[in-house]
Amino acid sequence: xxxxTNYQFHEETWEQxxxxxxxxxxxxxxxTKQRCQANARERxxxxxxxxxxxxxxxxxxxxxxxxxxxxxxxxxxxxxYITHLDNQLYTGNMEQPCIQKSDIEYKSTSLCTFCWSTLxxxxxxxxxNKELQGPY
DNA sequence: TAGGCCATCTGGTCCT
DNA sequence: AGGACCAGATGGCCTA
Numbered sequence: 001x002x003x004x005t006n007y008q009f010h011e012e013t014w015e016q017x018x019x020x021x022x023x024x025x026x027x028x029x030x031x032t033k034q035r036c037q038a039n040a041r042e043r044x045x046x047x048x049x050x051x052x053x054x055x056x057x058x059x060x061x062x063x064x065x066x067x068x069x070x071x072x073x074x075x076x077x078x079x080x081y082i083t084h085l086d087n088q089l090y091t092g093n094m095e096q097p098c099i100q101k102s103d104i105e106y107k108s109t110s111l112c113t114f115c116w117s118t119l120x121x122x123x124x125x126x127x128x129n130k131e132l133q134g135p136y
Numbered sequence: 137t138a139g140g141c142c143a144t145c146t147g148g149t150c151c152t
Numbered sequence: 153a154g155g156a157c158c159a160g161a162t163g164g165c166c167t168a
Contacts, residue, residue, distance in 0.1 A: 034154085039145060041155070046143070070141060 063117055077113075084114040 053071055060077050062069070069077065087098030098115055 035146080038147095038155085042146090042157090043144070045156075050143095072141090 061114065080113050084112045087112065 053074055056078055057069055057074050060069070060074065060081055062077075084098055091098060098112055
């Protein structure tokens with residue numbers, strides 16, 4: 001019996017293999033055919049997940065813009081970026097660096113990753129000259 | 137060469 | 153019963 005363990009084929013090869021082995025053969029083995037189909041569905045599902053990751057990646061500003069990010073980096077930076085936008089919304093000023101809500105209470109000064117990188121690009125900004133705690 | 141990342145396979149579980 | 157979702161195992165590729 002043909003098994004598929006640890007075999008990796010291109011999509012068209014899989015389709016050929018499945019059709020030849022299971023549709024034209026008298027020795028059709030349903031369980032193996034189902035496994036083959038399940039593998040194909042899983043590949044499609046994984047591709048859908050990757051498409052979503054790519055779409056999310058496009059929304060995250062980086063320097064350089066085409067910087068390669070791993071999936072875990074995409075998730076973490078997306079979360080940070082949402083916090084960044086939320087902070088800007090909270091302060092109501094899109095021009096100034098966002099400040100953590102807790103910073104306002106404790107009167108400390110720290111910048112988020114996205115404000116930090118923006119300020120680094122603009123060395124003339126007076127905030128850069130202040131003593132900052134670094135990005136959070 | 138070790139470690140990180142990824143795609144794929146696989147079996148289990150849950151849902152329709 | 154079949155499909156979706158998930159996590160573990162495995163092997164390949166790339167980089168420091």
